[in-house]
Amino acid sequence: MDVIAAETAVLEAEGLTKHFPLPASGRELLGGHARVVHAVDEVTLTLHRGRVTALVGESGSGKSTVARLLAHLQHRTDGSVRLHGQEVKVRGGRKLRAYCRSVQLIFQDPFASLNPVHTVRYTLSRALRVHGHAGRSRAELDQALTDLLGRVRLTPAEQYLAKFPHELSGGQRQRVAIARALAAQPEVLLADEPVSMLDVSIRLGVLNLLRDLKEQLHLAVLYITHDIASARYFADETLVMYAGRMVEGGPSETVTQHPAHPYTRLLINSAPDPERLGTGFGEYDEDGELTEEEDLGEPPSLVTPPTGCRFHPRCPHVMERCSTETPPRFEVPDPDGAPTTQWAACWLYANEEASAA
Ligand SMILES: Nc1ncnc2c1ncn2[C@@H]1O[C@H](COP(=O)(O)OP(=O)(O)OP(=O)(O)O)[C@@H](O)[C@H]1O
Numbered sequence: 001m002d003v004i005a006a007e008t009a010v011l012e013a014e015g016l017t018k019h020f021p022l023p024a025s026g027r028e029l030l031g032g033h034a035r036v037v038h039a040v041d042e043v044t045l046t047l048h049r050g051r052v053t054a055l056v057g058e059s060g061s062g063k064s065t066v067a068r069l070l071a072h073l074q075h076r077t078d079g080s081v082r083l084h085g086q087e088v089k090v091r092g093g094r095k096l097r098a099y100c101r102s103v104q105l106i107f108q109d110p111f112a113s114l115n116p117v118h119t120v121r122y123t124l125s126r127a128l129r130v131h132g133h134a135g136r137s138r139a140e141l142d143q144a145l146t147d148l149l150g151r152v153r154l155t156p157a158e159q160y161l162a163k164f165p166h167e168l169s170g171g172q173r174q175r176v177a178i179a180r181a182l183a184a185q186p187e188v189l190l191a192d193e194p195v196s197m198l199d200v201s202i203r204l205g206v207l208n209l210l211r212d213l214k215e216q217l218h219l220a221v222l223y224i225t226h227d228i229a230s231a232r233y234f235a236d237e238t239l240v241m242y243a244g245r246m247v248e249g250g251p252s253e254t255v256t257q258h259p260a261h262p263y264t265r266l267l268i269n270s271a272p273d274p275e276r277l278g279t280g281f282g283e284y285d286e287d288g289e290l291t292e293e294e295d296l297g298e299p300p301s302l303v304t305p306p307t308g309c310r311f312h313p314r315c316p317h318v319m320e321r322c323s324t325e326t327p328p329r330f331e332v333p334d335p336d337g338a339p340t341t342q343w344a345a346c347w348l349y350a351n352e353e354a355s356a357a
């Protein structure tokens with residue numbers, strides 16, 4: 001693939017923050033501070049054309065909230081989002097509609113996201129019309145429908161068009177949901193655990209489809225998952241979230257084979273089934289570090305999150321400053337001195353220069 005095109009930043013988020021207000025208690029009503037859930041704090045990420053970026057973290061770490069903020073389904077508390085360098089404002093207007101066309105979200109549960117009373121033909125025709133891609137005649141619409149179903153490998157199209165969601169398998173339903181997203185001719189796909197509700201045997205097929213689409217259509221894909229093993233297999237780059245904050249990022253191979261942040265290491269050690277998805281994840285067992293399955297323990301409260309590094313109460317390497325100062329991103333040096341883009345928000349990687357800055 002064209003290397004330069006693949007490097008193009010499409011969607012950038014900086015300092016993305018979402019705090020959900022909690023119902024006020026009596027004392028707060030009398031003038032105390034209103035309490036909030038710190039669901040997402042200062043998340044910065046870039047999605048590139050033709051690249052899959054995995055966003056990995058345990059339940060409640062804020063992954064779906066990041067996706068909803070990027071899709072403008074929720075208002076952000078703070079931070080900025082830019083599409084092709086253009087700031088996207090939270091409220092209304094033509095620019096926002098164009099943005100929502102370009103940035104499409106695919107949900108975990110295709111059964112819930114497809115209307116059960118509509119056929120595949122209705123669902124996809126409507127999406128094509130809404131986005132102005134339905135053509136000017138019945139023949140053009142039929143061609144557009146055939147093309148869409150062909151893209152998600154539901155062929156021959158006639159076999160699927162008259163079907164209702166309950167007449168399809170889970171994998172077929174998710175393919176229809178993907179086709180509906182493609183009807184907008186998007187540049188970015190935000191896939192929120194797109195295969196976690198599917199039978200293990202068909203997950204790989206859907207992931208491979210997403211990967212092919214990314215290559216054919218040069219899509220920038222955000223792949224949200226609990227499963228760091230699938231991130232290694234499927235994503236070019238992997239970002240790790242813990243308790244609303246991003247803690248590590250870099251090329252998927254590096255982050256999964258040489259995790260830097262103590263939380264990422266714990267996440268990998270607690271991966272339940274190293275062999276699934278054919279990732280060769282079992283290799284970990286041989287290098288000594290990753291033989292034992294570890295318990296992830298309880299995630300912290302997001303109403304009163306730990307000060308400093310949010311992982312410090314569970315961290316085996318905790319130092320004094322970890323409980324008071326939030327670590328910035330530090331470059332993780334490559335053991336062979338090669339150039340690297342791996343980073344970790346962890347004081348273990350602070351060097352003199354960076355900590356002085
Ligand atoms: N509308 C809301 N109001 C209040 N709190 C919310 C709301 N939506 C999410 N949260 C909280 O924000 C935090 C992050 O939730 P989010 O759904 O983003 O996590 P997640 O990483 O997607 O989890 P999962 O892996 O279970 O899908 C959680 O503590 C959740 O309870």
Ligand SMILES: [Mg+2]
Nearest residue numbers: 063064065192
């Ligand atoms: Mg989620």
